[in-house]
Amino acid sequence: MGILKFKSHLSKLPSLLFRNNNLHTSKTFLKFNLLSANYCSGNPLQLQDNEHFTLPKFLDVHLSNASQTLKLHPTWLRDHCRCPDCYNAVTYQRKNDILKLNEHSTISAHSQSDGLLHVLWSDGHKSIYSIPWLISNTYEGRCRTQEEEARRLITWDGSMGNLPSLEPILYHNAMHDDNTLSEIYRRVIQYGFVQIEQVPSTEIDTKMIIERVCRMSRTVFGKFWETGTNFDHMDTGYLNGYLEGHTDNTYFTEAQGFLVFHCTHFNGKGGESFLVDGFHVAKQLKQLDPIAYDYLSKANITAEYIEPGEHFSSGGAILRHDPVSHQLEQIRFNMLDRAPLTSVPQSEVGTFYRHLRTLAMLVRQKENEYWFRLSPGTVMVIDNWRLLHGRNSYEGKRVLRGCYYSRSDFMSKARHYGIIL
Ligand SMILES: C[N+](C)(C)CCCC[C@H](N)C(=O)O
Numbered sequence: 001m002g003i004l005k006f007k008s009h010l011s012k013l014p015s016l017l018f019r020n021n022n023l024h025t026s027k028t029f030l031k032f033n034l035l036s037a038n039y040c041s042g043n044p045l046q047l048q049d050n051e052h053f054t055l056p057k058f059l060d061v062h063l064s065n066a067s068q069t070l071k072l073h074p075t076w077l078r079d080h081c082r083c084p085d086c087y088n089a090v091t092y093q094r095k096n097d098i099l100k101l102n103e104h105s106t107i108s109a110h111s112q113s114d115g116l117l118h119v120l121w122s123d124g125h126k127s128i129y130s131i132p133w134l135i136s137n138t139y140e141g142r143c144r145t146q147e148e149e150a151r152r153l154i155t156w157d158g159s160m161g162n163l164p165s166l167e168p169i170l171y172h173n174a175m176h177d178d179n180t181l182s183e184i185y186r187r188v189i190q191y192g193f194v195q196i197e198q199v200p201s202t203e204i205d206t207k208m209i210i211e212r213v214c215r216m217s218r219t220v221f222g223k224f225w226e227t228g229t230n231f232d233h234m235d236t237g238y239l240n241g242y243l244e245g246h247t248d249n250t251y252f253t254e255a256q257g258f259l260v261f262h263c264t265h266f267n268g269k270g271g272e273s274f275l276v277d278g279f280h281v282a283k284q285l286k287q288l289d290p291i292a293y294d295y296l297s298k299a300n301i302t303a304e305y306i307e308p309g310e311h312f313s314s315g316g317a318i319l320r321h322d323p324v325s326h327q328l329e330q331i332r333f334n335m336l337d338r339a340p341l342t343s344v345p346q347s348e349v350g351t352f353y354r355h356l357r358t359l360a361m362l363v364r365q366k367e368n369e370y371w372f373r374l375s376p377g378t379v380m381v382i383d384n385w386r387l388l389h390g391r392n393s394y395e396g397k398r399v400l401r402g403c404y405y406s407r408s409d410f411m412s413k414a415r416h417y418g419i420i421l
């Protein structure tokens with residue numbers, strides 16, 4: 001009877017919940033001892049249980065290789081019940097009451113079969129869980145996944161020697177084929193950039209491909225911007241001098257996640273572009289000077305952008321890490337947009353400049369720079385949290401058009417295409 005009722009819950013759950021993700025069910029993953037592994041910060045047993053300082057009774061879920069168990073806290077389990085009373089599968093939102101969770105978290109009975117866990121609670125409520133879903137939605141499982149995702153990133157130096165030669169992505173395919181769109185996302189996530197070729201160099205076509213990939217984000221520079229024809233904004237990007245490798249928007253509380261460039265007109269000298277893989281440089285720094293790496297992961301540095309009517313200012317570490325997985329998430333590097341250094345006491349500034357110099361030296365290394373020319377017809381999408389971009393000074397006419405994508409918007413689509421979790 002109980003089981004039948006469970007089944008009816010199951011059929012209403014979104015199929016996503018039961019997606020059989022290879023990553024989570026693979027033998028290697030299940031072999032992993034979920035509790036003893038210390039690949040994330042802290043110890044979940046100590047961190048998460050402060051209820052009356054008693055050790056809660058964990059429920060042991062036996063994983064398919066039998067010798068491993070996943071220990072789940074009853075409150076977590078009750079909070080993650082996906083039955084229609086606890087979860088609205090249409091809006092993908094919870095319905096349960098956080099203040100009642102604790103009193104509802106006593107398990108009366110449980111059983112496990114066919115990849116499902118059945119739980120009967122002391123208040124009579126019944127829950128059913130898919131075990132792969134449980135694994136992938138715990139702290140332990142998620143940290144593991146983030147590590148896997150980080151391992152899948154391919155970092156590179158200026159020679160690009162370690163990158164496979166990839167089929168060019170053509171405008172026509174990108175516009176009409178969803179698989180090509182998903183490939184664009186895969187490349188941006190994996191390598192930090194993608195080039196789309198044979199884009200007609202009109203403003204309207206540039207906008208079409210931009211919007212096909214993701215929605216444009218409006219910033220102080222507007223939604224769709226153009227440089228080389230106007231001095232709308234007081235920024236070196238609008239002038240024609242050399243620009244050293246940098247990331248944009250270090251002065252926003254959240255820098256725009258991605259940049260799009262399309263050079264639609266060039267008639268002059270110079271103006272070649274380059275990219276540096278900030279995650280590669282970060283790896284080099286960690287090896288060369290782990291103390292500098294650690295320092296730049298913690299020290300706060302403020303950046304600013306000022307023009308008539310505006311004054312943006314925001315601080316943060318140069319090497320920003322995910323607070324849970326501790327994976328490097330963003331490099332904020334723009335030496336021009338640094339604000340007065342008010343975040344470091346004078347007694348420490350010597351150390352600060354020394355570490356910053358070490359990083360800047362690596363950023364400037366010629367071997368790390370990948371040089372190319374942005375030319376009419378090629379649209380480039382660049383990860384602004386990972387890659388640094390720059391260009392040579394130029395003379396003549398050079399029209400660069402483009403936009404930003406917010407991190408949230410682009411990552412939402414990447415998740416939709418199954419590129420990230
Ligand atoms: C890209 N676009 C020309 C619109 C703006 C350039 C802004 C560059 C600025 N220094 C920054 O780092 O954010």
Ligand SMILES: O=C(O)CCC(=O)C(=O)O
Pocket residue numbers: 237238243248273389390391400
């Ligand atoms: O002109 C370019 O190629 C790049 C401009 C730039 O770096 C910027 O606007 O942030």
